[in-house]
Amino acid sequence: MIHMIKLSVGVSSFAELESYRNERAHWWDADYGEDVHVHRTRMMPKRAAEMEGLSSVYWVIGGQVVCxxxxxxxxxxxxxxxxxxxxxxxxxxxxxxxxxxKRPFQGWRYLRPEDAPPDLGANENADSLALAADLAKLGLI
Known part of the structure; x- marks a missing residue:
């Protein structure tokens, strides 16, 4: 298994990225007939078989992986x-x-599972998210 990491260009917050998932499929005339979020990119991953149904896209917003x-x-x-x-x-x-x-880069990159940031717990709140973001900016986590 291998993940993908991608910059969310032009998006300034997690909330803004959430709002796009309702619109993206229609922007590119991509109707998959189901309730999904679609993102179009230029290159098909060579390791696609390791990704489908197994991995995630890790989104970078404002210089940090956030989701x-x-x-x-x-x-x-x-x-x-x-x-x-x-x-x-x-x-x-x-x-x-x-x-x-995460520093800026073009396109997308592969992300090994052992290098992926962990999910936040279900009990995390806005204060702990802000603190985690501040600590990450300082390079402490």
Whole structure:
């Protein structure tokens, strides 16, 4: 199994990313006939078989990994000009993670499970999220 890490470009908060999951599939004329969140990227992962139904996309917002979304499957898409893309079809569920600093990069990268930040517990609240984010910015977690 291998995860994917991706910058959420133009998104400034977890709440804003949540709001996009209702709209993304319609932006790209990608109707998968189910309640999913779709993100289109240029390249199909070579390790797709290790990802579908097993791994997650870890989203980087404001220089920190803040959440993950389980990958259901990866779909191929070709536009009218014949350019190929990869649709990352994800669960609508977003799981908050312990904030983890991440420098900017282009596209997406593989993320080994042992390098992925842990999920936050169900009992975490807004104060502990803010504290975790501050500690991560200082490089203490």
């Amino acid at each position: 993950r979304q389980p990958i259901l499957r990866l779909g191929k898409f070709s536009n009218a000009e014949g350019i190929n893309y990869c649709d990352i079809i994800m669960s609508r569920d977003m799981v908050r993670t312990v904030p983890y600093p």
